[in-house]
Amino acid sequence: MSVRRAVALALSATLGITGLAAVTAPAASAADSPYEVKIAAPPVSTPPWVHLYGAGTGLQLWNGTEGYHWRNLSGGPAVAAPTCPEPVAYGDEAGCMGFSGNAAEATVHDYTTGVTQRRTGLDGHTWLRAFGSDRVVSHSDTNRTALHLLGIGENAPADLVVALPGADPASTWGPTVGAFDDAGAVIQYGAGDGFVTALLDFATGAVRTLPAPPNGGSYGSGGA
Numbered sequence: 001m002s003v004r005r006a007v008a009l010a011l012s013a014t015l016g017i018t019g020l021a022a023v024t025a026p027a028a029s030a031a032d033s034p035y036e037v038k039i040a041a042p043p044v045s046t047p048p049w050v051h052l053y054g055a056g057t058g059l060q061l062w063n064g065t066e067g068y069h070w071r072n073l074s075g076g077p078a079v080a081a082p083t084c085p086e087p088v089a090y091g092d093e094a095g096c097m098g099f100s101g102n103a104a105e106a107t108v109h110d111y112t113t114g115v116t117q118r119r120t121g122l123d124g125h126t127w128l129r130a131f132g133s134d135r136v137v138s139h140s141d142t143n144r145t146a147l148h149l150l151g152i153g154e155n156a157p158a159d160l161v162v163a164l165p166g167a168d169p170a171s172t173w174g175p176t177v178g179a180f181d182d183a184g185a186v187i188q189y190g191a192g193d194g195f196v197t198a199l200l201d202f203a204t205g206a207v208r209t210l211p212a213p214p215n216g217g218s219y220g221s222g223g224a
Contacts, residue, residue, distance in 0.1 A: 054089030057112060070094075070111040082109045082116065088129045090181060095136070097127035106136040108152060119152040128187070130180035132202035137185070144171050144189060149205055162205040164198070166191045186210070 054060035058072040060081070068081035070092070081087050084096030084103070096107045108131050109116040121127060125138040125148065134153045139146065145167035149160040164175065171190030178186040184201045197210045 053087075054091055054094070056091035056093075058092055060087075060089040060092075060094060060111075068094075072111075079111055082107060088131070090131070093131070095129070095131040097129050097136070101127035101129055101138075103127060106131070106138075106150075106152065108136070117153045119150055119156075122148060122150075128175060128177050128185070130177045130185045132180075132184070133182045135202040137200075137202075139175055143169070144174060145169055147175060147187075147200070149202060157203075160205040162200070162207060164189050164196070165207060165209060166196050168192055 048063050048065065051062040052059060053062065053068070057074075058070050060068070060070050061078075062068050066078050066080075068087055069078040070081065071078050081094055082096050084107075085099040087094040087096050087109075089095075092111045094109050094111070096109075097103050103121065105118050105120045106127050107116050107118050119136050122138060122140075124141050126141055128137040128139065128147070130137055131152070134151055134156055135149050136152050138148050138150065140148075145164050147162045147164065149162060151157045151159055167175075168190045173190045174195065175187050175189035178188060178197070180186070183203070184199060186197065187200050187207075188195050188197050190196075194212075197212060199208045199210055200206075201208075
């Protein structure tokens with residue numbers, strides 16, 4: 001047996017043991033030197049970067065090609081998101097309140113039904129980037145000690161004004177949303193030299209303060 005043949009067989013056995021033989025790649029070719037073998041690198045592809053925003057019966061996603069969109073887990077084409085700077089997502093619904101809550105109206109779009117609900121904003125108010133099953137939320141730009149829970153949709157409940165316990169009337173920061181679902185939101189607002197973290201119930205307007213996060217942190221992430 002030639003040295004070249006022995007090297008090729010040994011290489012084949014090594015690839016089989018390590019499992020590399022299962023990878024389809026161009027065939028190995030022996031160089032003129034009987035002790036050298038060159039193997040072409042297998043093709044490499046990098047999958048596109050995708051950001052997941054929400055999940056229900058489908059996924060709310062963003063990528064550089066399709067932008068914000070929704071895909072049904074049962075299949076089908078991508079459904080484009082409502083046109084707004086940056087939608088906020090929960091489940092199969094996307095809300096548009098403006099990038100910093102400054103939109104003239106809030107909209108909540110349900111991908112499963114194709115229905116978009118709308119609510120005109122109050123003068124001098126900023127939207128919180130959150131929504132419930134039949135609520136959107138805003139606060140006055142000159143009074144950050146209360147939230148306005150505004151009804152939205154066909155059977156919208158009556159609006160509520162909710163006082164924020166311990167809120168500082170002089171504060172120019174917040175309230176902000178850390179996280180939310182269809183029933184309520186974790187909010188933060190200015191109080192003295194720091195802030196208060198609380199749980200807001202969309203249906204009743206109840207506000208329950210929460211222990212401060214450790215090390216001066218915050219709950220979740222979100223904007224005004």
